[in-house]
Every structure is written in C-alpha cells, then in structure tokens.
Amino acid sequence: PFQLYVLCIFIYGHKFCLGWYDRRGVILSDDYDIDDNLDILINVVLQLTTHMTDYQLGHDRSACLLEGHSYYQVEYPSFLVSMGTDGETLLWKTMGPPIWSSLSLLGRGTATWRAISVGNKKEVVVLKIIWRSQTRKSESSVYRHIKSPLSCVAELSLGDNVRIPVIKEMHTHVTVGTLRSLILSDDDVTSPMILSSIVSC
16 A cells, blocks of 8 residues: 555566556566576565665655554554655544555556544544546545535545655655656656545544
C-alpha cells in the first residue's frame, strides 16, 4: 500500500532491462546483455533488495508504518498517515486492510481505509487516497457543494493534495511530473495526475 511508483527488473532470454511504473505509464531502460553486463544486474539486484529505502522504492512519505508494526506480522499492519508536510498536526491511523483498493497499475489507484484520527477527538473516519486529474473538479470540491447531509453519503471532514519535501522547509504537491523530475531527472512529463487524500465520516 501507499506506493507512488514501482521499480522492477525484466529478464528475457539473455537480456534484461529496468522498468518504472507510475500512474502515467511505463518507462523501460535500454536492453542489457546479461553475459556482458552481469556486474550491472548484480548491482541493481543489490540496490533494490538491500540498499534502497522504502521511500526510494516508491513508498509515499506521507504514510509510515505505525511504531511496533511491520510488513511481516500476522495481522495487517497499521499506518500513520498525514498530508505530507513537516510538523503535521492532522494525523490518521489506519485500522486493518483497505476497505477497497484498486489493483490497476494505471488510472486513479484508489485505496479506501478505515482510520481513526489521532488527537483529542479520536473519530473513526474513512480515509480515501486517490490519484486525480487536475483538469477535473476534485472530489472534495464536489462534496463541498452538498449543503445538507444526505443519507448514505459520507460527510467531508477534509480534502487536500498530498505534499512531499523537496528541500529543507519546502514542499510540493505529489504529481507524476514531480516524481519523474525529482527521481528520474525527466522534466518533459506533462501529466495532470496529482495525489489527493479525502477524509470523511
């Protein structure tokens, strides 16, 4: 859960290449011959399995494992989720596995969680993480047009775009273009996809 992108290795015959998957598509590296570039393959495997952090492997910095939880425990782990800025006071703790999670590699990548707000109120809420197009109205702005509570429709508590740190004390919205620019040094991406969080009760 909470993956912004996925890195992988393709091996076919005596060749291999590296792949990057995100909400806009797939980027593949040049082909490498295993016999001629075995050192590169070994180095890549070591980096992906040993040296790289969860964040370097694509885990969203605005969500971290709850203290004392791990990916290897019997019960589904809980995460502490924020909007991604330093000193964030609005935090939510997920409870159990997602209520629903999209399995597609492309598209909105929606994941919906039962969560509890961390703080005085400790309300049980629904936390929804989505990639949305900036060319369309956000789901939170649609919720704000609903003037009175409707039965079977959740009430919006908070809706905002997720941010990541760029340099000290400076944050930017998580978009496909930002990720590719920061990590792949690819500044030619024009994608409207932006990561958003919606909290409702």
